[in-house]
C-alpha cells in the first residue's frame with residue numbers, strides 16, 4: 581500500500597495491522613521531519629539568494645539609467661540581458677518562497693471584503709507591457725461593479741496575472757484574450773479565455789503540479805517557472821474558492837476561479 585503523505589494520519593490507523601502500526605508511525609514522523617528540513621533549507625537558501633540579487637538588480641538599474649555616463653549600444657544590450665535574467669531569478673526565488681510557505685501552511689493571507697472589479701482592472705493594467713510584448717489584446721467582459729468578494733486582493737491579482745501571462749505567452753500574435761466575470765447564485769466566476777495553442781490532453785492532469793510545463797524549452801524561452809499554477813491553486817483554495825480550466829490543443833484554453841460572493845449585490 582502506497583503511503584500518501586498528506587492523508588497519512590487517518591490512513592495508517594485503518595490500513596495497517598497493529599504489529600506494523602508502530603513502525604509506520606515512526607516512518608511518518610521521519611517523513612514529517614524531512615519535510616520540515618527541506619522547507620527550512622529552501623527558505624534559508626531563497627532568502628540568502630534574494631539579498632545579493634536585489635543588490636545586483638539595483639546596480640544594473642543605475643547603470644541602465646545613465647549613472648555611469650553614456651554607454652555604447654552593445655553595453656546596453658548586455659545590461660538588458662543581465663536585467664532580464666535578474667528579474668527571472670527573482671521571480672523563481674519568490675515563487676519558491678511562496679510554494680514553500682503554502683505547503684507548510686505558513687503563508688498568511690490578508691483577507692478583506694472588497695469590490696471585485698478593481699482587482700481585475702489592476703491585474704489587466706499590470707499586464708499592459710507584457711501584452712504588448714506578445715502582441716495580444718486583453719479585453720475585460722461585462723462589469724459587475726457592486727460585486728464584493730472576501731479575498732486577499734494582492735494574491736487574487738497574482739493569480740489573475742498568472743492566468744493572463746500564460747494566456748499571452750501561449751497565444752498567437754494579434755489574438756484577443758478575454759477576462760470575464762460572471763455571477764452564479766452565491767458564487768462569482770472569473771475566467772481568462774485565450775485562443776492560443778491549448779494544452780495537450782495527456783498533460784492536463786499535471787497542470788497544477790509544481791514545475792510542470794508542457795514544453796520546458798519553449799517555456800524557458802518565454803520565461804516562467806512552472807510554479808505559477810501550483811501556487812495559484814493553493815492560494816485560491818485558501819480563499820475558499822475553486823480553480824480549474826478547460827483546454828483543447830490547437831483551440832485554446834479557459835482558466836477560471838470561483839469565489840463565494842460576499843453579500844447580495846445589485847449588479
Ligand code: ADP
Nearest residue numbers: 746747750793794799804805806807808809833
Ligand atoms: P509557467 O511559469 O511555466 O507559466 P504555470 O504553472 O503558470 O508555469 O504554467 C505551467 C504550464 O502550463 C505552462 O508552462 C504551459 O505549459 C501550461 N499552460 C498554462 N496556461 C496555459 C495556456 N493558457 N495555454 C497553454 N498552455 C498553458
